[in-house]
Amino acid sequence: MLGLWGSIATLLLVMAGSAWAQQPPGPAPGSQEAGWWLPYAASDYSDRIDDLYKGIFIITGAMFFLTEGLLVAFCILYRRRPGVKPHYTHGSNAAELTWTLIPALMLLGIAVWQIPTWNYIKKPDWDAMAAAKDTTVVDTLGQQFKWNFRYPGTKEKFKADNAEYDINNLSNLRVPFGNTCLLNLRSADVIHSLFIPHMRVKQDTVPGLRQRLWFKPNRIQLVNLKKPPTDTGKKTPKGEPYLQQDFEWVYEPKDFEKGGRHFDKKIAVSSVSKYSLKNGVLAPLNPAMKHRMLHQGVVSDGKTWDECDWAIGIFEIACAELCGLGHYTMRAFLTVEPQAAFDYWLKDEAVNSSEPDKVWNYWRDVPKKVAEVPEPPKKS
Ligand SMILES: [Cu+2]
Numbered sequence: 001m002l003g004l005w006g007s008i009a010t011l012l013l014v015m016a017g018s019a020w021a022q023q024p025p026g027p028a029p030g031s032q033e034a035g036w037w038l039p040y041a042a043s044d045y046s047d048r049i050d051d052l053y054k055g056i057f058i059i060t061g062a063m064f065f066l067t068e069g070l071l072v073a074f075c076i077l078y079r080r081r082p083g084v085k086p087h088y089t090h091g092s093n094a095a096e097l098t099w100t101l102i103p104a105l106m107l108l109g110i111a112v113w114q115i116p117t118w119n120y121i122k123k124p125d126w127d128a129m130a131a132a133k134d135t136t137v138v139d140t141l142g143q144q145f146k147w148n149f150r151y152p153g154t155k156e157k158f159k160a161d162n163a164e165y166d167i168n169n170l171s172n173l174r175v176p177f178g179n180t181c182l183l184n185l186r187s188a189d190v191i192h193s194l195f196i197p198h199m200r201v202k203q204d205t206v207p208g209l210r211q212r213l214w215f216k217p218n219r220i221q222l223v224n225l226k227k228p229p230t231d232t233g234k235k236t237p238k239g240e241p242y243l244q245q246d247f248e249w250v251y252e253p254k255d256f257e258k259g260g261r262h263f264d265k266k267i268a269v270s271s272v273s274k275y276s277l278k279n280g281v282l283a284p285l286n287p288a289m290k291h292r293m294l295h296q297g298v299v300s301d302g303k304t305w306d307e308c309d310w311a312i313g314i315f316e317i318a319c320a321e322l323c324g325l326g327h328y329t330m331r332a333f334l335t336v337e338p339q340a341a342f343d344y345w346l347k348d349e350a351v352n353s354s355e356p357d358k359v360w361n362y363w364r365d366v367p368k369k370v371a372e373v374p375e376p377p378k379k380s
Pocket residue numbers: 142145191192193319320321322323327330
């Protein structure tokens with residue numbers, strides 16, 4: 001018994017040691033399919049999160065079956081039998097020590113094993129990241145029951161005099177492919193939690209505090225519009241057939257540039273979701289809509305459904321904190337798109353943006369002292 005526990009603990013310590021030695025983790029090569037009931041992994045560090053998840057799942061799963069198995073086995077082995085006298089025991093210090101120390105060591109092993117990944121994701125040099133050329137900074141404001149996004153500095157960048165303020169985009173987060181996305185995160189009312197499952201990122205946001213999170217998308221989906229969707233045989237909750245659109249992955253931003261594999265494709269870059277793709281990615285398919293199309297590095301507006309051959313898949317953003325009765329409607333979308341399409345969208349929004357939503361009045365620098373918190377406006 002002791003030998004088994006001992007070898008498990010040793011294994012964990014070895015795992016922890018090797019993880020400790022391999023920091024800092026670089027970009028993961030990326031697997032096509034995450035498996036284990038997980039959605040596709042689509043960001044720089046998502047494979048590392050998955051490795052931790054799977055490792056901890058295996059360890060806790062094995063422990064569950066081991067302990068529950070022993071419990072059932074002992075119930076059967078030492079059940080009441082006629083003529084057999086029970087043996088009374090008043091505890092064993094050796095046994096107590098064993099089953100306390102070994103799980104403690106295992107937990108310690110897991111704790112050490114995850115440190116490099118935690119530091120990589122949670123403790124980057126935030127200022128350097130925000131200042132880097134290939135970083136897109138987005139202000140993100142949680143509100144019952146929607147996510148507001150804003151791109152600071154864009155008014156100045158595009159010299160858009162008619163824009164009242166920086167672009168603010170409700171429920172739609174757009175990021176150029178190949179860029180790091182840094183989100184400044186705040187809440188206007190209650191505790192929310194920004195969750196982007198495919199990026200393997202989740203961060204609570206608390207009123208009065210600023211949180212930051214970052215991710216770097218490392219693949220996007222191109223949805224084939226020319227192939228009709230296939231029927232999976234399953235039903236949606238509404239009882240309709242569950243359809244899936246054919247798609248392929250793109251790993252390199254340069255594939256969309258001149259000479260790249262997808263340079264000549266006619267790609268719809270703005271649309272809405274209709275069918276769900278495999279593993280929860282949403283396919284932007286609405287024939288009635290006019291699309292913005294990227295073709296040979298040039299974006300053109302108002303294309304019809306038939307003119308586009310491909311479309312960009314959309315990732316879902318959710319709130320992972322039960323934040324009120326409308327919590328389940330607190331949903332937004334992440335579009336990772338080629339740089340040219342993103343630039344076009346950003347400029348268009350900067351020039352044509354409307355008044356910012358009043359909720360942005362809540363956005364202010366975190367006061368250093370409690371006394372500096374402004375008084376709420378008095379109700380007359
Ligand atoms: Cu919420």
